[in-house]
Amino acid sequence: MAPRSLSLQNVSFKIDGQLILQDLSFDLSEGEILTVVGPSGCGKSTLLNIVGGNIKDYEGGVFFRNRQIDTWIRGYIPQHLGLLPWKKVKANIFLANKINKNIRIAEEEAFEIINELSIGDLLDRYPSELSGGQQQRVALARLFVSCPDILLMDEPFSALDAFTADTSRRLFLKLWEKRKITTIFTTHNLLEAVMLGKQIMIMSKIPGKAFRIIENPLLEKGLERNEENCYQMSLYLRNLMGEEFC
Amino acid sequence: MPQTISEGMGMHAWASLRRVIIGMIIALVLGYIGGVLTALSRKLNRLLEPLLYLSYPVPKLALLPIVMIIFGIGETTKVVMIVLIVVFQLMISIRDAILRIPKENFFVLSSLGARKIEYIRHVIMPGILPNVLSALRVTLGIAISVLFVTETFGTDKGLGFFIVDAWMRLDYLKMYVGIVTISIIGFLLFLLIDITDLLFCRWSKVKAHLAMG
Numbered sequence: 001m002a003p004r005s006l007s008l009q010n011v012s013f014k015i016d017g018q019l020i021l022q023d024l025s026f027d028l029s030e031g032e033i034l035t036v037v038g039p040s041g042c043g044k045s046t047l048l049n050i051v052g053g054n055i056k057d058y059e060g061g062v063f064f065r066n067r068q069i070d071t072w073i074r075g076y077i078p079q080h081l082g083l084l085p086w087k088k089v090k091a092n093i094f095l096a097n098k099i100n101k102n103i104r105i106a107e108e109e110a111f112e113i114i115n116e117l118s119i120g121d122l123l124d125r126y127p128s129e130l131s132g133g134q135q136q137r138v139a140l141a142r143l144f145v146s147c148p149d150i151l152l153m154d155e156p157f158s159a160l161d162a163f164t165a166d167t168s169r170r171l172f173l174k175l176w177e178k179r180k181i182t183t184i185f186t187t188h189n190l191l192e193a194v195m196l197g198k199q200i201m202i203m204s205k206i207p208g209k210a211f212r213i214i215e216n217p218l219l220e221k222g223l224e225r226n227e228e229n230c231y232q233m234s235l236y237l238r239n240l241m242g243e244e245f246c
Numbered sequence: 247m248p249q250t251i252s253e254g255m256g257m258h259a260w261a262s263l264r265r266v267i268i269g270m271i272i273a274l275v276l277g278y279i280g281g282v283l284t285a286l287s288r289k290l291n292r293l294l295e296p297l298l299y300l301s302y303p304v305p306k307l308a309l310l311p312i313v314m315i316i317f318g319i320g321e322t323t324k325v326v327m328i329v330l331i332v333v334f335q336l337m338i339s340i341r342d343a344i345l346r347i348p349k350e351n352f353f354v355l356s357s358l359g360a361r362k363i364e365y366i367r368h369v370i371m372p373g374i375l376p377n378v379l380s381a382l383r384v385t386l387g388i389a390i391s392v393l394f395v396t397e398t399f400g401t402d403k404g405l406g407f408f409i410v411d412a413w414m415r416l417d418y419l420k421m422y423v424g425i426v427t428i429s430i431i432g433f434l435l436f437l438l439i440d441i442t443d444l445l446f447c448r449w450s451k452v453k454a455h456l457a458m459g
Contacts, residue, residue, distance in 0.1 A: 049353065052353060052356070052357040053356050053357055053359075054349075054352075054353045054356050054357065070359075073357075073358060073359065074357040074358070075357070075358075076353060076354055076357035076358075078350035078353055078354065079350070080348065080350055081350075082348075082350040082351055082353065082354040084351055084354075084368065084369065084372075084373075085449050085450075086372040086373060086375075086447075086449045086450075087368075087372070087449075095354075095355075095358075095368065096358045098368070099355060099358050099359070099360045099364050099368070100358050100359050100360070102359075103358070126448070126449045126452050128449065128452050129452055146358060152357065
């Protein structure tokens, strides 16, 4: 078994007395993807914001490789991508290197990522001049160029049409496979959760009240991650969620 | 323009221009600092907001006698009046513009370990620039009006003095020249703001043009 690398211990969070997360604990092994599914408002984004360092007044502990989470570089893609509209594509991609001097990536490697995502000819444009799919690819480039220790992805493909989302997902997987960065990926698309996750966390619609982590049934049963199998497993997951949480 | 009419015009125009520019720069710096602090600190905002809202509707021109008592009748009073009148509008515009920046833009930076100064440099300063320039356009007109009033007291330099002096001496030609000159100064300053906008805020124009089709 791979060593446990990302560890959440009894994490709770309240906003104005209202409970958002309660006693959330889990361990995620190094180089694995945890997909988090659940209805809107169940605390998925809150979880990412806690790990990402945007929420600091939570209770409990978050550790990565046995060190406080704040000391690590976390690559974060929010729902609306968070590209800075006033910076051109190139400046957006290399933003992390300007902010944190510890982040160093060889220019060659950075341009390899850019070429892999086919955005080499967009570098001199502003994000608002790009299509949704192109913006998505720029966000992916920024994510991987920042050489993160952990990836946090908040429904990154939810605003795209089915075809573009599929292309983006494949591009993401291609880049991820080469680096195997520990990842938390939230989604409300069960098919996506099955396609990407080694482990799947199901959160209930009652804020913070219940959660459950299961091994991806596909991988457990040794099935191939093709469309047919993923679809069947997403149905299985839906039934499971229906019984227990919704 | 015959020399008798334009005589001394350069000196008067320069005196007015200098007062407006110094006043606007001081107001912008103070408004910027105040706007950023109140936007980033909820506590400070709670403390300053009532003061801001209570003092905002007070007609600041009515404070001219008090400002004159405190700062005398010299240059300082004229600049202080401009600052007093435009600083609150700038501060409120800047604070609101910062609060309108999507939180996600800050989150991306914080997960990379950014410090507050980097939020200001990479997100706040460029993000609010279009709003700051809009606020400057509005307040510039007000600043020039205030300047005109303050220049009618305790000075023999500036276009306000020049216009009123010509008017009192029934020298209407000179008076009109003064009015046209002060208008040209306003126009040139407007142009300067537009050029800044064109150079540094192209990203916001691209968005607007795409939205308009």
